[in-house]
Amino acid sequence: RPQRGGRDGAYRHNPAWGAGVDVYVVDTGCRCSHVEFEGRCIQGWSGFQRRTSSGTYVADHEDGSGHGTHVAGIVAGKTYGVAKSATVICVKQCGSDGGCSTSKALQGFAWIEAEIARRGRPGVIQRSIGGPNRYNGKTTTAAAAAAGVETGAASGGSTG
Numbered sequence: 001r002p003q004r005g006g007r008d009g010a011y012r013h014n015p016a017w018g019a020g021v022d023v024y025v026v027d028t029g030c031r032c033s034h035v036e037f038e039g040r041c042i043q044g045w046s047g048f049q050r051r052t053s054s055g056t057y058v059a060d061h062e063d064g065s066g067h068g069t070h071v072a073g074i075v076a077g078k079t080y081g082v083a084k085s086a087t088v089i090c091v092k093q094c095g096s097d098g099g100c101s102t103s104k105a106l107q108g109f110a111w112i113e114a115e116i117a118r119r120g121r122p123g124v125i126q127r128s129i130g131g132p133n134r135y136n137g138k139t140t141t142a143a144a145a146a147a148g149v150e151t152g153a154a155s156g157g158s159t160g
Contacts, residue, residue, distance in 0.1 A: 018083025022119060023075050024112050026127045027068030028098065029061050030090035034069060036077035037088060045111035046092040047104035064096025071128045071154075086124075089115070094129050109144070116149060128154040 024044065032041035043061040050060040063069045068090060076086040093108040094100040109125075116123040125144055144151045 013084070015084055018076060018086025020121060021083065021086045022089050022116070022121050022123045023083065023086045024089050024091050024123060024125045025068060025072045025075060026091045026093055026108060026125060027071050027129055028065050028094045028096055029063035029068045029092035030072045030088065031063050031069045032090065034073070036073050036079060036081070038078050040076060040086065041072065041088040041090065044089040044091045044115065045108055047107060048092060048095060061090060061092055065098065067098070067128070068092065071126065075126055100129055113144070123149050125149060125151045127152065
C-alpha cells in the first residue's frame with residue numbers, strides 16, 4: 001500500500017502539473033526512450049562525445065549510470081513524477097562514473113540559458129549532482145534566478 005500524507009492520508013495529483021514547462025535535468029544524461037516519459041523527454045546538451053562506427057564523433061547522451069534517468073523520472077515520470085506533464089530536457093554534464101568538470105558545468109549552464117531564451121517557455125533547472133569545491137553552482141544559480149528561472153538542487157549532494 002502506498003504511503004500517504006496530509007491530514008486525510010489521501011494523495012491528490014493534478015495531471016496537468018508541469019504542462020508548458022521545460023525542466024532541464026542536469027546530471028549524467030537521460031534515457032529519453034523510457035516509457036515513463038511518454039515522449040516528453042528531449043536530449044539537450046552533452047559535454048561528452050562518442051565515436052561512431054564510421055569514425056565520426058557525435059554527442060553522447062547515454063546515461064550509463066541511470067542516475068540522470070532516475071532524477072528525470074522523479075520530476076516527470078508518468079507513474080511517480082511530481083510534474084507529470086512537464087517536458088524534460090536532459091543536460092549531460094557528468095560522465096557515467098559521476099565525474100563532473102567545472103568547464104562542462106559552465107558550458108552546460110550557458111547552453112541552458114540560451115535554450116530557455118530560444119524556446120520562450122518557462123524553465124526550471126534541476127541539479128542533482130555534486131562537484132568540485134571550486135564549482136558549487138552559485139554563479140550559475142544566481143544568473144538563472146536573475147533571469148527568472150527556478151533552480152533546484154538535491155539536498156545532501158556532495159560539493160567536493
